[in-house]
Amino acid sequence: MKQRDDKILLGHGSGGRMMHDLIENLFLKHFSNSILDEQTDAAILNVGSEEIAFTTDSFVIDPLFFPGGNIGKLAVCGTVNDLAVSGAEPLYISVSMIIEEGFPMQGLELIVESLAAEAEKAGVLIVTGDTKVVNKGKCDKLFINTAGIGRVKKENRLVSKALDIQPGDVIIINGTIGDHGMAVMNARESFNFRTSIESDCASLNQLIREVLDQSPVKFMRDPTRGGVATVLNELVEKTKLGIEIDESALPILSGVKAMCELLGFDPLHIANEGKVLIVASEKDGNAILEILKKNELGLKSAIIGRVVADHPGKVVLKNETGGRRIVDSLSGDQLPRIC
Amino acid sequence: MKYVDEYRKKDLILSVSEKLKSISKKEIVLMEVCGGHTMAIHRFGLHSLLPSNIRLISGPGCPVCVSSQHFIDTAMAYSKLPGVIITTYGDLIRVPGSTTSLEKERANGSDVRIIYSVLDALEIAKKNPEKRVVFLGIGFETTAPLTAAAILQAQKEKIPNFFVLSAHKVMPPVMKALVDEGVKIDGFIAPGHVSAITGTAIYDTLASECGLGVVISGFEPVDMMHSVLMLTEQLESGTPKVEVQYQRVVQHDGNKIAQQILDDVFELRDDQWRGLGTIPKSGLRIRENLSAFDAEKHFQVDVPESTEPKGCICGQILRGLKTPVDCGLFAKKCTPADPVGACMVSGEGTCATYYKYRV
Structure with a gap:
């Protein structure tokens, strides 16, 4: 460990970069084995x-x-x-x-x-x-x-390992992002926002089984702490490819969007508890979208972006205004104790 | 989302971008002096939408970044005193002081609480009468009235255990100081929410004496592009003046009630800015008649001489002389997870914004 980390800070549990470093530099150092190392x-x-x-x-x-x-x-x-x-x-x-x-x-x-x-x-x-x-x-x-x-x-058995990701593959999510983090934050802090945001907390095993039974999937992960941004950054780090996200395609409830604007959060960093990110080849993307949309946990499913050969190791967001920006993993402690 | 989506319309932004290309071929450098503007420029990728002859640079507009190391070190010294609760906006807790940060002091057992409004600090003081609650007051004319209102409220409700450590600052003197120092710019994009409080007259001398245009701007991409267009038109016609782009919020006279509250509670003092040194009459001190709420009067702490981190060029970045990529520490030794300089800590800091968003 680096000298500065002589005490555990809340950021070490945030699901972002600091936790990643703690796992790499301490836990894996001592526990390393072929199964755990897959992470x-x-x-x-x-x-x-x-x-x-x-x-x-x-x-x-x-x-x-x-x-x-x-x-x-x-x-x-x-x-x-x-x-x-x-x-x-x-x-x-x-x-x-x-x-x-x-x-x-x-x-x-x-x-x-x-x-x-x-x-x-x-x-x-x-x-x-x-x-x-x-x-x-x-x-x-x-x-x-x-x-x-x-x-x-x-x-x-290989679906969590991201072994066959190619440029052109599509990234799908089964609905709105950031609901859980913002619902918990609104319940905890004394903002008194008049909003009906509810946590998306749900068991996804039946939805996922419907997809896996009918279509090939290259990778899946639930974007909990650290949000969609953190999962996608882990994916580009692992595959040495890039990802481009289309902001206008991101399903976000207006209440979540408004809270994020007010508090200065990026919805891509906010935790979800009933969402799965799926990567599939372009030809299977629409079929998966249809399967998801038939389930009540996937009504607002969308293709939010794709894997690209450009900017390897980076997630780039194409925003509604035509500009482009990097989407980094969450650093430090944004919202402690949300799960 | 209403009042937001209208100002993020792609067509409108692109049409301004086209117009800019057609009206000016001059090399133009504009400085924005608000962290919110820095964020918006990078978050929406506005650099990529401007013609190559127009350059935007970031000045000293992020309150966390310009707060002096001495202020951070003082807050840290208070946090180690028994029975003290430090209340602060979230950005400040990770700013590295000379030796440690509030985040680390919290891990060491100090009571440091993140709040979203200074009124939360008042509530904490009321609920913990046996403790001394210190609010770290940072920010410009936009946030200072809130701190002032809290102090007046504490006086009214006779809350004896509420204190403010003020690092509040005002905008015009630092803008003037940059010009006097010879920073080469052709105009200022001025912070809309500062003028929502102060009105527009605070910039008059910049236009009349320094010959620089000032456009008071909103924070959405259409606002920012529009402001760049207004400044460019001023430059083309050779008529520098103070104009308001953010008309849906800013009135010429500003908010008189907030101005009165500010004046009731604070007076100007010479103040230290990180990387820029002491600027005359640029900071806000709590007036003598309210000194019961002034942490600097109440607490006696020894704060050793503050040292700024080696190799960090935050000072030059805040002056608009360099950009983060010119810094040897940037994205190597200095990252948002492990910041060296203040510009990397705050979400509104130039370095953090570059790190986070720049493609």
């Missing part, structure tokens, strides 16, 4: 003749309840989606809770009911768990960790 959302493991995907995620969101969901629903969706974008069919999840002394039982029950309801909706079983209670003030209300496993079909 996909879920590890793909050989167990006998089967392949399974395995993932884990912790949830520290503040506030616990927000428009469109709560920490319980989010804890299921997050893990289910990490498995689904890895090409796996999610099967079983664990739920571990760290609860602050004095937490109201009624609130806990609401959260547990949401966990159960979302697991049922996503078709996964909660099969193991753990409970810890810590002294008042030693954690903030409630933290949840979930881990999950899923079965990987042979034909989908």
Whole structure:
């Protein structure tokens, strides 16, 4: 690690550049192995003749309840989606809770009911768990960790690895961006914006299965912390190609757009919890778009850009006014504790 | 989105771009002195839409960037005192001081809170009567009235634990100083929201004495292109003057109520600007009768002599003499994640904007 990082800062957990550096320079340095080094959302493991995907995620969101969901629903969706974008069919999840002394039982029950309801909706079983209670003030209300496993079909095993990306491939998203981050921010801070923005928090495994069953997909990732910009930057870094995004094609709710304008945020950096970015060849793009649009989680799906041979390693946005600008990964700490 | 989309129309922008090409072949250098303008130019890629003979350069318009190292170091010293809560707009917490930053002091246990309005700082003071709450006041005539209103509110509500460390500054003296120093420009694109408060007369001497055109501009791409066109037309006709492009917001006399509040709370003082040195009567100090809210009067801290980082050319960038790509640290040792100079920290800083947006 560089000398300046002698303490952990909030930015190290933001999903952007600082976290990327922390993982590279500390975690991978000590944990490195061929599976982890792939750095996909879920590890793909050989167990006998089967392949399974395995993932884990912790949830520290503040506030616990927000428009469109709560920490319980989010804890299921997050893990289910990490498995689904890895090409796996999610099967079983664990739920571990760290609860602050004095937490109201009624609130806990609401959260547990949401966990159960979302697991049922996503078709996964909660099969193991753990409970810890810590002294008042030693954690903030409630933290949840979930881990999950899923079965990987042979034909989908490479979908998270971005192996065959070519110039001309299209980039698709299944709906509006930035809803989750802005809904949580509006619920947390005292802006009192009169807006109906709700988190997009949803389990995407069924939607993704419909796509994978019907069409070849080259890459998938859920743009959570760090937003669409961070996923696309990781992709150009990995493929040594460029990406061009068309601003006028980006689906963004007017409320989200307005909040971002006021607060100086780029919607491309804002977290989503019910979105998947899909890269496919140009000839398959429209078919995938049609499949997505038939599902209620994909009504506003759009092709937002394409892979290009120009500007390798860079994501460039062609804006509505005809100008062009770079879209970088998120640096530092924009919105802490949004998941 | 209403009041935004109208000012981002591609056709309109391109038609201004065409007109610019037809009316002038002169080499023209215009300086914008507002971080919001710097952002808009790069975010919308306006450089690529201007004819090659017209160049825009960025002056000292980002409040975070021009705040002196001494101010940052003082804020840091306060943050280490017992029972102090520092409240600040978000950009400031990552600005490197001489040895550390507020972000790092927060990790060390200081209570540093990001707020979105100075009134939030007042609320924090009310809720924590046993603590001393310091608001770091930065910004120009646009944000200073809000700080002034908060101080008057604190006086009215008798909130004894609310303090302001003022680095508030005013715009005209630094613009004049740049001209006097010999920075070669042909006109200013002036910040619209400053004039929404002050009115337009603050720039009269720049036009009458220095012979420089000033166009007070809005922040959308159509506004910016329109302002460039107005300045170019002034140059072509040889009639430098103060004009308002941002007519939907700026009135000739400005906001009288805000001006009164500013005058009630602040008085002018000589002030330090990062990289530019001390500029006479360019800063705002809290008046003596309100000194109970002045952090500089209340807290006694020893702040060692501040040092500016080696190799950093923020000062020359703020003068419009160099661009970030001229700096040996830019995008190498100095990045938004690990900034060396202040221009890289703020989202409105010239270096951060170049790093983020420039294709």
